[in-house]
Amino acid sequence: MSAMPATTPIETVDREPSVRGLPGLRGTGIVGHVCAAILALAVLIAIVGPLLAPYSATEISLSNSFVGPTGDHYLGFTGQGADLLSLLLLGARSSILGPLIVVVAAMVLGVVVAIISAWRGGIVDQVLSVIMDVLFAFPGILLAILAAAVFGASLQTAAIALAIAYAPYIARVLRAAAIRERSREYIAALEVQGFSAWLICLRHLVPNISGLIVAQGTILFGYAMVDLAAISYIGLGVQPPQPDWGVMVAQGQSGVLQGYPAESLAAGLCIIIVVVAVNLLGERLNARSQGSAR
Amino acid sequence: MLIGTLLVSSFVIYSALYLAPGNPIATLTGGRTPSPEAVRILEERYHLNDPFLVRYWDWLTGVLHGDFGVSIPLRQDVSTLIAERIGITLGLVVYAAIIILILGIGAGILAALRPGLIDSSVIVASTISAALPSFIAAIVLLLVFSVQLGWFPAFGPGEAGLDRIYHLTLPAIALALASLAIVSRVTRACVREELRREHVQTATSRGIPRHLVIRRHVLRNAAIPITTVAGLTIASLIALSAVVERAFALNGLGAYLIQAALSKDFAVVQGIALVLVVAFVVTNTVIDILYALLDPRVKLGERAS
Amino acid sequence: MSGLVELDGLEVDLRVGGSMRPVLSGTTLQIGRGEAVGLVGESGSGKSMTARSIARLLPEGAEVRGSIRFDGTEVTSLRGADLRAYRRRIAMVFQDPRAHVNPVRSIGDFLTEELRTNEGVPRAEAERRAIELLDVVGIPDGARRLRQYPHELSGGLLQRVMIASALLSEPELLLADEPTTALDVTTQSDVMALLDELRRERGLAMLFITHDLELAGAVCDRTAVMYAGQIVEEQAADALYTDPLHPYTAALVAARPDIDATAARLAAIPGRPLSAFEAPPGCAFADRCPFSEDRCESERPALMPIAAGSSRCLRAEELRGRLHLTVSDV
Numbered sequence: 001m002s003a004m005p006a007t008t009p010i011e012t013v014d015r016e017p018s019v020r021g022l023p024g025l026r027g028t029g030i031v032g033h034v035c036a037a038i039l040a041l042a043v044l045i046a047i048v049g050p051l052l053a054p055y056s057a058t059e060i061s062l063s064n065s066f067v068g069p070t071g072d073h074y075l076g077f078t079g080q081g082a083d084l085l086s087l088l089l090l091g092a093r094s095s096i097l098g099p100l101i102v103v104v105a106a107m108v109l110g111v112v113v114a115i116i117s118a119w120r121g122g123i124v125d126q127v128l129s130v131i132m133d134v135l136f137a138f139p140g141i142l143l144a145i146l147a148a149a150v151f152g153a154s155l156q157t158a159a160i161a162l163a164i165a166y167a168p169y170i171a172r173v174l175r176a177a178a179i180r181e182r183s184r185e186y187i188a189a190l191e192v193q194g195f196s197a198w199l200i201c202l203r204h205l206v207p208n209i210s211g212l213i214v215a216q217g218t219i220l221f222g223y224a225m226v227d228l229a230a231i232s233y234i235g236l237g238v239q240p241p242q243p244d245w246g247v248m249v250a251q252g253q254s255g256v257l258q259g260y261p262a263e264s265l266a267a268g269l270c271i272i273i274v275v276v277a278v279n280l281l282g283e284r285l286n287a288r289s290q291g292s293a294r
Numbered sequence: 295m296l297i298g299t300l301l302v303s304s305f306v307i308y309s310a311l312y313l314a315p316g317n318p319i320a321t322l323t324g325g326r327t328p329s330p331e332a333v334r335i336l337e338e339r340y341h342l343n344d345p346f347l348v349r350y351w352d353w354l355t356g357v358l359h360g361d362f363g364v365s366i367p368l369r370q371d372v373s374t375l376i377a378e379r380i381g382i383t384l385g386l387v388v389y390a391a392i393i394i395l396i397l398g399i400g401a402g403i404l405a406a407l408r409p410g411l412i413d414s415s416v417i418v419a420s421t422i423s424a425a426l427p428s429f430i431a432a433i434v435l436l437l438v439f440s441v442q443l444g445w446f447p448a449f450g451p452g453e454a455g456l457d458r459i460y461h462l463t464l465p466a467i468a469l470a471l472a473s474l475a476i477v478s479r480v481t482r483a484c485v486r487e488e489l490r491r492e493h494v495q496t497a498t499s500r501g502i503p504r505h506l507v508i509r510r511h512v513l514r515n516a517a518i519p520i521t522t523v524a525g526l527t528i529a530s531l532i533a534l535s536a537v538v539e540r541a542f543a544l545n546g547l548g549a550y551l552i553q554a555a556l557s558k559d560f561a562v563v564q565g566i567a568l569v570l571v572v573a574f575v576v577t578n579t580v581i582d583i584l585y586a587l588l589d590p591r592v593k594l595g596e597r598a599s
Numbered sequence: 600m601s602g603l604v605e606l607d608g609l610e611v612d613l614r615v616g617g618s619m620r621p622v623l624s625g626t627t628l629q630i631g632r633g634e635a636v637g638l639v640g641e642s643g644s645g646k647s648m649t650a651r652s653i654a655r656l657l658p659e660g661a662e663v664r665g666s667i668r669f670d671g672t673e674v675t676s677l678r679g680a681d682l683r684a685y686r687r688r689i690a691m692v693f694q695d696p697r698a699h700v701n702p703v704r705s706i707g708d709f710l711t712e713e714l715r716t717n718e719g720v721p722r723a724e725a726e727r728r729a730i731e732l733l734d735v736v737g738i739p740d741g742a743r744r745l746r747q748y749p750h751e752l753s754g755g756l757l758q759r760v761m762i763a764s765a766l767l768s769e770p771e772l773l774l775a776d777e778p779t780t781a782l783d784v785t786t787q788s789d790v791m792a793l794l795d796e797l798r799r800e801r802g803l804a805m806l807f808i809t810h811d812l813e814l815a816g817a818v819c820d821r822t823a824v825m826y827a828g829q830i831v832e833e834q835a836a837d838a839l840y841t842d843p844l845h846p847y848t849a850a851l852v853a854a855r856p857d858i859d860a861t862a863a864r865l866a867a868i869p870g871r872p873l874s875a876f877e878a879p880p881g882c883a884f885a886d887r888c889p890f891s892e893d894r895c896e897s898e899r900p901a902l903m904p905i906a907a908g909s910s911r912c913l914r915a916e917e918l919r920g921r922l923h924l925t926v927s928d929v
């Protein structure tokens with residue numbers, strides 16, 4: 001029988017080969033790093049896309065409708081005769097920065113509500129949770145449609161509506177974490193020393209649940225991206241001729257039916273790549289934040 | 295709780311659209327400047343001058359009697375408009391729910407009980423379908439099954455009956471795909487976890503046949519979390535159906551809601567939004583009730599989230 | 600003595616991660632009809648795995664070598680209907696009743712499932728018998744209990760229900776794996792007394808697992824001591840104190856808390872208990888043993904008969920009679 005040294009770890013869990021990698025991504029493995037790289041590239045394109053795009057969105061000529069790739073037009077033309085590659089590069093801005101704004105707004109709302117709930121407890125907590133319960137009754141897309149009816153269809157309206165619809169979900173998860181954190185000794189110690197509640201929250205509580213906040217934000221980005229693109233797809237988000245991937249899927253649909261699916265598929269693929277990358281990264285960050293909470 | 299949520303939601307819906315900028319008279323007269331006399335008649339007919347709370351109360355009591363008011367641009371009863379379209383939306387959501395329940399839960403159970411090839415195939419399939427947002431799934435399905443293979447129609451709801459089911463097949467799949475992935479994964483995880491439970495060992499140690507152990511102890515217990523997740527997922531389809539209806543040119547409630555939102559037909563928006571919110575809230579309540587029925591440890595009104 | 604259960608050189612490997620890890624390495628043990636055998640040892644020594652091997656309840660992917668015979672039949676190769684028929688002849692009482700009773704099924708379902716499923720007893724009859732047995736295990740008002748759910752019962756009550764369910768199928772062998780460890784101290788002795796009494800009345804054979812030497816002595820005819828996946832000593836339960844045959848047993852006896860001492864159990868044994876997979880090539884206990892010699896590190900001792908029992912120690916004969924005196928001075 002083989003004798004093993006007594007120091008053999010009890011559990012030998014299969015792990016992805018660990019990468020030393022960036023501090024923010026530690027423990028997310030190779031997949032996490034690849035996904036993060038894809039996202040960084042996507043954000044870069046969102047920012048500098050207009051500089052890279054060889055043609056403008058309005059440079060169209062119907063005679064080029066559905067013409068395939070040619071020398072200067074690597075991906076060919078859309079049904080309206082615009083350069084497809086340029087549209088994708090230009091559309092990245094609203095398609096990626098839009099959800100980013102939704103996430104930031106929803107996280108700020110959610111974090112504030114969660115911390116106030118956790119900190120004050122009692123009546124304040126109850127009132128906030130009733131408000132959140134009512135918001136739960138409105139799915140994001142429905143709230144966005146209502147908002148479009150009231151304020152008119154635009155990216156801003158849709159983004160605000162989604163942020164409000166997502167906030168309760170974030171608040172619920174973070175409230176539980178904040179309550180757990182609040183009951184720790186060190187918070188009581190800080191309170192006894194006379195530090196103000198806001199200072200304790202900002203300097204200690206929020207940083208200590210930041211792993212969870214980042215993980216939840218990442219996962220939320222995937223939802224925001226899909227929902228916002230869907231809203232643009234149904235015509236209540238980004239308004240053409242402003243380029244956007246969701247709008248492109250919709251505008252390419254007539255091409256799909258005529259057997260020219262390039263525009264819809266290319267835009268759809270861009271959305272899917274970013275969403276898959278963000279979801280895989282989010283799962284890993286979430287697993288990590290739960291691992292460290294124990 | 296249920297009634298309270300519904301009341302507040304209806305108030306939110308009504309007041310949001312009431313406060314919206316825009317002038318119904320202008321819509322009614324198509325932008326022409328009407329005579330003061332005409333304005334007075336219109337205001338009277340549509341109760342435009344009543345105080346807000348009175349109008350909300352009138353609307354709410356009307357709704358409870360099945361009267362959703364009148365669409366000003368169309369000059370038609372909103373109830374009639376809703377009644378004509380609710381069947382398609384209901385059919386679509388129920389069809390998608392059936393796909394999710396049968397395929398999603400079935401695949402999840404199979405994957406959990408049969409490690410190896412079946413398990414890996416389910417994982418791969420669910421990873422792919424999880425990444426497909428409904429409207430992109432719609433495009434891909436249209437391209438493959440309508441345009442290239444010609445098996446299914448690309449547009450419209452068809453005639454009631456079998457033809458309707460045929461027409462709703464692609465839309466229902468598009469609507470179900472992403473949720474299918476969630477439900478099958480959760481099912482697989484729950485069944486796996488339940489299989490490892492000690493009480494399952496107890497049953498096995500008593501010489502109970504395996505299929506009965508699986509049914510009475512593994513699946514029975516896993517049904518509790520699965521019901522919750524599948525139910526919540528299906529509830530979320532109610533709003534998402536709007537997107538799919540739009541993609542397949544189905545004239546259901548959701549597609550009509552979008553159209554009404556674009557044309558600022560507030561009575562229709564209020565009516566349909568209320569119907570969808572009620573459906574969503576009621577579905578969630580049913581899930582809570584099922585949860586309490588399935589788990590003797592839980593009293594009605596608490597859900598372990 | 601007619602052996603009801605005979606374990607012979609039982610070796611069990613479990614899959615941990617990608618590799619196989621031994622948890623039992625050559626366990627040999629007999630239980631006669633109507634006999635109660637205690638199995639003691641520190642946690643991780645393989646007591647539960649022994650019981651689970653007998654009940655054929657090892658985790659998935661376990662590899663088993665050696666033999667387990669029950670009433671003359673080889674158990675390790677049973678499958679399907681034969682396996683289920685065999686399992687009906689044994690019953691198991693687990694350490695943690697809360698985890699081992701399905702939380703979403705009623706007590707009635709739990710008690711009557713086996714009778715109704717395997718023996719086709721009609722529900723009313725099965726319930727009548729269940730109520731009767733609940734009364735026997737000290738739970739009056741059985742009809743009401745049958746409608747209750749596990750979470751409505753205390754741990755002690757639930758363990759009584761578990762015992763009732765074990766007896767209900769009229770088994771020939773009871774495997775009791777630390778049946779009182781999870782209960783609070785006041786109910787422990789009640790449940791133990793009940794189990795002992797019912798077993799004797801019915802002439803049931805029992806494998807009683809505990810880490811409490813004294814308890815094993817009080818309840819069992821013979822006691823086997825387990826260390827690192829092997830039986831290191833086996834003899835009459837009461838002789839274990841006065842005449843231990845293996846240094847490990849002697850150490851266990853010495854480490855037993857006195858009536859008024861509150862020192863932690865086993866504190867007197869230096870070092871940490873090994874699991875089977877960590878065992879060195881020689882005697883597994885060698886590095887903690889005050890009597891170990893050079894050859895103990897290299898030579899693996901066999902379980903040899905000595906006096907009225909057996910011991911797995913190279914120096915057993917030599918140390919005979921000196922063990923319990925010396926160890927307590929360590």
Ligand SMILES: Nc1ncnc2c1ncn2[C@@H]1O[C@H](COP(=O)(O)OP(=O)(O)O)[C@@H](O)[C@H]1O
Pocket residue numbers: 613614615622640641642643644645646647648649658874875
């Ligand atoms: N499911 C399992 N997989 C792998 N190893 C296990 C498993 N269960 C127990 N073990 C190991 O088997 C050994 C014996 O365990 P067990 O029989 O439960 O000990 P005891 O009941 O004497 O405390 C221990 O080293 C333990 O770590």
Ligand SMILES: [Mg+2]
Pocket residue numbers: 646647776
């Ligand atoms: Mg044990």
